[in-house]
Amino acid sequence: MKKRYLVLENGSVYEGEAFGADTSIIAELVFNTGMSGYQESITDLSYRGEMIVFTYPLIGNYGINRDDFESLRPAASAIVVHEIARRPSNWRKMMSLPEWAERTGMPGITGVDTRSLTKELRDNGVMKASLVDQVTDEVFAELADFKPSTDLVARATTKTQYQNPTDGISIALIDFGLKNSILRSLAKRGVNVMVFPATVSAETVLAANPDGILLSNGPGNPEDASYAIPTIKTLQETLPLMGICLGHQLFALANGAKTFKMKFGHRGFNHAVRNLSRERLDFTSQNHGYAVERESLANTGLSVTHEEINDLTVEGLALEGHNAFSVQFHPDAAPGPHDAEYIFDDFLNMIVQSQKETAQHA
Template sequence: MKRWLVLENGEVFEGEAFGSENEAEGEVVFNTSMTGYQEILSDPSYCGQIVVMTYPLIGNYGIHRDDFEAMAPAACGLIVKEAADQPSHWKSERSLVDLLKEKGIPGLAGVDTRRLTKRIRTHGTLKGRLTNALANKEKIVAELRRRPAPRDLVDRVSTKAPYASPGAGPRVVIIDFGMKKGILREVIRRGADVLIVPWRTPAEEILGLRPDGILLTNGPGDPKDVPEAVRTVRRLLGCAPLFGICLGHQLLALACGGNTVKMPFGHRGANHPVKDLTTGRFFMTSQNHGYAVDPDSLADTGLDVTHININDGTVEGLAHKEWPAFSVQFHPEAAPGPEDSGHLFDRFFEAMITFRKAGKSHAETP
């Protein structure tokens, strides 16, 4: 069965349909990872997006229940050069094709993904539609061009109610903007007493939980679409050690008076080199974001740049000069990706210990 990707600039890419028979519409982005397609599909930060995998063969090791980053895939479509429908791996429980069918996600195979990726790099991310009929191409293009980007993405993927993962260690409150399971796993395995709360939870309610530390998770979309979260972070700053990841990093910058900007095509992949300016060390990192912190906006924020991207010089890490708060744009939980930066979770726990020894634990107001 034929299927087409129609882009808002009028270009069309033809291929073979696989997965669900549904159609889908979203922002078309590319990911340069060689593996990790299951984690990518289920990463809540891909909500509202059609993902193009640049590596040519996808699905060859199948799907396993332990590798999901959320209960259900968040991406609305998948585009590949070749989709393997007969995976070979000892842990495989089913094929990628079967997963997409079950979850109602359309796939498009047989596409020149190199050409499509070059288009995105040239024009920036584009809205697109995966369609099973091309008779009304002009109508599809017109609809794509006039349809605004969704602004409720965080609300779609954040938990609707608080829940806990009890532990004997320090209490960590995680504000869920679209949390990957890998982040929770890294906090739990360090023994923390974890409380996960919805993104709209007021600052005073969070402080009432008496956290030893607060973690701001990843999430989809434009950080400026969640101004309530910016105000919450601003109120929490200095009350307990704070660690922001991806969207959480951008929210920390906004809360301190900085600015964020949309990138032409973002960073999405498991192979992005980053330099730690405090140590001079280099790390390979996993990334998934379409917005970045504007370095020219940080002069009066109290924030120092701690990490930069080697490829394009964008801000990859921040630390507050006065309060125990720091953030990174990349994903230290590495799911998928290299584990070079997992030590940042240790740094967060060390900050909680230092804060407690100073007699400032349980979220005292600064």
């Protein structure tokens, strides 16, 4: 097999073997602790602009199938694994992960000591990295000069409005990098979903006469999508609103809170979150490198509803006097545990209750 090298901006070099597309790439290097669900992770648009290190030692053992895509093509720039499975076995398998990576233009490297690499990322934080066939001075110079993209949401969002029509509750979903599993979770509940681009105005959304608003997940720094804040401010005054992941962060920004970049983020399917109002613990699927700054919540009207039990990261918010809340994790659980799927039901119940109250005051 062809040699390939992973070069980190701090000077570390990891040698391995190439698979997938025959191309070089520079991206932010992050790690994912999930034991399965690699197909969903690679196609999760929240990973746009990032190179994923999988900490689980064997990746690709059940291949690629038709059902588990979160978007049509890889969102991740590249993947780094300890061992890539070359003879996958599963009744749903269409092709192997290396075959699919080659077809879709995503490079990968196998044979890397991912335990050592993950420890380095935990100690030093996420950093820029290059995947190359030769290590030269020019590679380090390009890494030093590389500036991550700030238009990740613009590249991830839908360009046109579309709808999954039903006779159920109508939700306007603003797409910042939508996972298909969110649509599946809503469809399972009979929801009429209208999907709008990230740059949609509040006037356009309200003209569609939805019963509620959902802010989707998405990639990158929430401040880069600050154009959505006026829309969120207007909509939360009129309709029940829920945010997921990046949508959670934008909801916080819209109400005067701040966000910050985490040292190495939360990416995996084993993150324990405490629901403070129900006194229950949920294992959740997460993928974020930014979080809401707890100290900035004072005088915003926002209260913390959920927190991560290890680092006490803010994992959920509610806005006082409004039918509006958000969660940092992914209740759609694709991949991951299904503990938090009730969040969608909470949102739909909030909409129904709001409609009853409106009818009583009419």
